[in-house]
Amino acid sequence: MIGRLQGTLIAKQAPELVIDVHGVGYEVQMPMTCFYELPEIGQPATLWVHFVVREDAQLLFGFNTLDERALFRLLIKAQGVGPKMALGIMSGMSAPQFVQSVRTGDLTTLVKIPGVGKKTAERLLVEMRDRLKDFRGAEMDTGLPGAAAVTPLNYTDMPPSARDEALSALLALGYKENQAQPILKKVSVEGMSSEELIRAALKAMM
Structure with a gap:
């Protein structure tokens, strides 16, 4: 079982990264x-x-804190929620934001997450309410930093790499291309990196 990795970050393309640990590069997926x-x-x-060990793959999911990993592990225990959906949930909202949504019964926010329909959202609210009752991550800051407010830019004039990487990341998180493209066009501003573009797009979708 691998529980912690410490090394040098050698590559990252959302939502994946590669971390070198004593000459071995580990591919890891992370919530945005x-x-x-x-x-x-x-x-x-x-x-x-x-x-995660499957018949066809061995997958690593990474987190910056133990609280984030704890929430991921609680999510994948819920009926109908696999690692990919859990990744999408935690990409669209921080750990304390999700906890708050569950505690307040915020169905509207949950159904905006890719792959989470009304029935799944209702089930999450029921199953997660007791599990998250004493979740310490709920005391963390609930704000997500947004992209800097700078001059609007024509979407087609953005650097192709930033635009393509942002679209690729959103598709990997479960969004459909016909959802992602219009949002990316809407939130594009001058000088944005792919990460800033993804952050703004996810915020707009929620």
Whole structure:
């Protein structure tokens, strides 16, 4: 079982990264709320990891804190919620935001998450309410930093790499292309990196 990785960040393309640990590169998927906090490539990084073994793959999911990993593990215990959906949920909202949504019965916010229909959202509210009653992550800051307010830019004039990486990340998180493209066009502003574009798009979708 792999529970923690400490090494050098050698590549990142949302929502995936590669961390080098003594010469071994581990591919890790992260929720975007965690991905935003990563250091620059070449810098040291420490990740708390959940290891998933399937017949056709071995997958690593990374988090910056134990609370984030704990929430992920609670989510995948819920009926109908697998690692990919849990990744999408935690990409669209921070741990304390999700806890708050469950405690207040905020069905409207949950159904905006890709792959979470009304029935799944209702089931999440029921199943997670007791599990999250004493979740300490609920005391964390509930705000998500937004993209800087700068001059609007024509979507087609954005650097192709930033636009393409943002679209690829949203598709990997479960959004449909016909959902992602219009939102990316709407939130595009001058000078945005792919991570800033993803952050703004996710915020707009919620």
